[in-house]
Amino acid sequence: MTFWNELKAPFFSLAPMEDVTDTVFREIVLQNSSPGNLGVVFTEFVSTDGLCHPVGREKVKHRLLVSGSEQELLRENGVKIVAQIWGNNPEKFAESARFVESLGVFDGIDINMGCPVKNVVAHGSCSALIDKPELATAIIKATRNSTSLPLSVKTRLGVKQIETTRWISQLLELPIDALTIHGRIQKQMSDGEANWNEIGVAALLRNAINSNVVLSGNGDVEGIDDGVTRIAKSGVEGAMVGRGIFKNPWMFGSTEMPDLEKRLQTMHAHVSLFEATWTNTKNYMLLRRFLKIYVNGIFDAAYWRTELMKTNSYDEFYRVYNRICKTLL
Numbered sequence: 601m602t603f604w605n606e607l608k609a610p611f612f613s614l615a616p617m618e619d620v621t622d623t624v625f626r627e628i629v630l631q632n633s634s635p636g637n638l639g640v641v642f643t644e645f646v647s648t649d650g651l652c653h654p655v656g657r658e659k660v661k662h663r664l665l666v667s668g669s670e671q672e673l674l675r676e677n678g679v680k681i682v683a684q685i686w687g688n689n690p691e692k693f694a695e696s697a698r699f700v701e702s703l704g705v706f707d708g709i710d711i712n713m714g715c716p717v718k719n720v721v722a723h724g725s726c727s728a729l730i731d732k733p734e735l736a737t738a739i740i741k742a743t744r745n746s747t748s749l750p751l752s753v754k755t756r757l758g759v760k761q762i763e764t765t766r767w768i769s770q771l772l773e774l775p776i777d778a779l780t781i782h783g784r785i786q787k788q789m790s791d792g793e794a795n796w797n798e799i800g801v802a803a804l805l806r807n808a809i810n811s812n813v814v815l816s817g818n819g820d821v822e823g824i825d826d827g828v829t830r831i832a833k834s835g836v837e838g839a840m841v842g843r844g845i846f847k848n849p850w851m852f853g854s855t856e857m858p859d860l861e862k863r864l865q866t867m868h869a870h871v872s873l874f875e876a877t878w879t880n881t882k883n884y885m886l887l888r889r890f891l892k893i894y895v896n897g898i899f900d901a902a903y904w905r906t907e908l909m910k911t912n913s914y915d916e917f918y919r920v921y922n923r924i925c926k927t928l929l
């Protein structure tokens with residue numbers, strides 16, 4: 601039994617998203633969550649090649665930062681944090697899992713077997729492992745044997761076609777504690793609708809093969825109500841939210857959309873925490889994708905969005921922010 605089995609269904613997780621779910625954004629989501637609504641958060645995916653190389657580790661270890669203030673919020677809200685790793689070499693997975701555990705801040709390790717992006721697939725990693733059952737098995741076993749942390753896998757339904765029965769059954773026979781299934785195949789990337797009927801087929805397989813594995817569905821979940829409905833229909837325990845958080849970063853706090861003041865306050869909190877955390881290590885431009893979230897729906901949103909999209913520095917941001925406050929509050 602692991603924390604996964606102790607999560608009360610239906611539960612929610614925040615998806616691993618590169619350049620999105622760093623310690624700063626996770627903290628913003630946690631600040632705006634109510635205890636009990638969010639069960640698990642994931643880091644961005646972290647390369648095992650990087651973690652196993654002295655220079656590479658320096659380059660990727662920011663992805664495993666969990667700030668002191670984030671740790672406090674995780675504890676207060678009873679939310680678990682899982683580090684996601686990717687690669688193609690079982691020994692490097694084992695070494696990376698030991699390193700992740702040694703950091704002492706993570707509740708679990710997740711193996712990425714779902715990312716469809718060209719360069720990782722060409723490297724034989726992530727969703728490419730769906731077509732390499734022996735290597736996938738070796739990776740899971742090597743990771744399992746090198747850490748006592750709970751182990752999960754995040755994957756898709758297939759590569760070129762749906763292969764739920766072959767692939768998900770294989771995973772369920774391996775020593776994993778939890779499985780997240782994104783209801784698309786590799787070829788789809790993020791296109792089309794996620795296939796939650798097929799996630800339901802996976803839930804039946806889980807019931808038959810290994811009922812200890814905790815299942816989450818992923819794909820197109822827009823909020824708590826939508827997630828609860830999808831969980832009930834498909835027979836999984838959890839729903840993982842990815843892009844839905846861009847539309848509503850407050851979704852784990854309240855069903856109401858926040859007022860203008862709260863939106864602006866969250867935007868300011870996000871930018872200032874990002875600046876304090878990453879000033880010399882991450883580019884300001886990474887923040888711009890978030891800014892439009894916060895002004896969506898405010899008066900004259902198109903104008904303010906354009907003004908914010910023109911900002912190239914923290915100073916420029918604070919100038920536009922002050923103008924928004926002066927004009928609208």
Ligand SMILES: Cc1cc2nc3c(=O)[nH]c(=O)nc-3n(C[C@H](O)[C@H](O)[C@H](O)COP(=O)(O)O)c2cc1C
Nearest residue numbers: 615616617618644645782819820821841842843844
């Ligand atoms: C910007 C971005 C970055 C992502 N990075 C990762 C990642 O690091 N690891 C991973 O397993 N999936 C990653 N994904 C996929 C999401 O975790 C999720 O599976 C996918 O977006 C489908 O869920 P959604 O429809 O709720 O967005 C990423 C998705 C996006 C949009």
